[in-house]
Amino acid sequence: MSIRVAIADDHPALLAGAEQVLAKVPDVTIMGLASDSTQLVELLGHQVVDVVVADFSMPQGRYGDGITLLRFLRRRFPQVRLALLTSAENPQLLRGAMDVGVSAIVSKADHYDCLEEAIRAAYANRTYLSPHARQLVDQAEVEDAKSGAAHLSKRxxxxxxxxxxxxxxTEIGERVGRSPKTISTQKLSAMKKLGLRGDRDIFQYAITNGLIQASQASRKDATSADEDE
Known part of the structure; x- marks a missing residue:
């Protein structure tokens, strides 16, 4: 029985590369391609798909991207298995994707041949991490074991x-009725608890935990944000 697959990526060259690799697999049928979440949801609404292979960050789509999109897909198409194809280097992001139902993750740092195994694992509802993704997650687990779990306050x-x-x-302080100095202290305290080293790590944490969409973070300039400190 053929595994019916949809591929979503906003980079045309990467989308074509994934399609080319999977087209050579005899029992995989590519049902369609999408460059954003709007096209992907429309495709899933018209085609029977077993596994979606999606990039993590795909701006412009109506249904968002990142954790927001993954959660939406799980709710709207619960029968579809999810596999992630990503260039993300943040292990918290990868673990967050798995927490919302992603079965398999392939890092773009690895060979695209990993896609076949990822799709088979996702189809069978098994966990699969490509070599680089596995290295990132294992390293994070070791660091977590050393530092212990961190819990943020609501503020x-x-x-x-x-x-x-x-x-x-300053703008955050105005919203919550606190001074910029107090907000800065709370920000630094949260970063210390989570082991975040800079503003880019904050954006990745926010994506992983569904606080913002991946495309929102990609539009921010973390370097300029540092100036607020």
Whole structure:
């Protein structure tokens, strides 16, 4: 029986590359290609698909991207298995994707031949991580074991969310009725608890936990945000 697959990626060359690799697999049938979440959802609404292979960050789509899109796909198409094809280097993001139902993850740092095994694993509802993705996740688990679990207060979580949305420390302070210095202290406290080293890590944390969409973070300039500190 053929495994029916849909592929979604906003980079035409990567989309074509994935299609070319999977077209050579005898029992995989490519049902369609999509360059954003709008096209992907329309495709799934008209075609019977067993496995979706999706990029994590796909701006412009009506249904968002990142964790937001993955959660939506799980709700709207619960019978469809999810596999992720991503260039993300943040292990928290990868683990967040698995937490919302992604069965298989292929890093774009690995060979696209990993896609075949990822699709078979997703179709069978088994977990699969390509070599580089596995290395990232294993390393994070070791670091977590050393540092212990971290829990943010409600205010710390709110500060990170608003910062990831692009608000300055002053703007956040005005919203919650606190001074910029207090907001800065809460931001730094949250970063220390989570082991985040910079503003780009904050954006990745916000994506992983569904606080913002992946495309929102990709439009932020983390370097300029540093100036608020």
């Amino acid at each position: 710390e979580s709110e500060v990170l969310r608003m910062f990831a949305e692009g608000l300055s420390l």
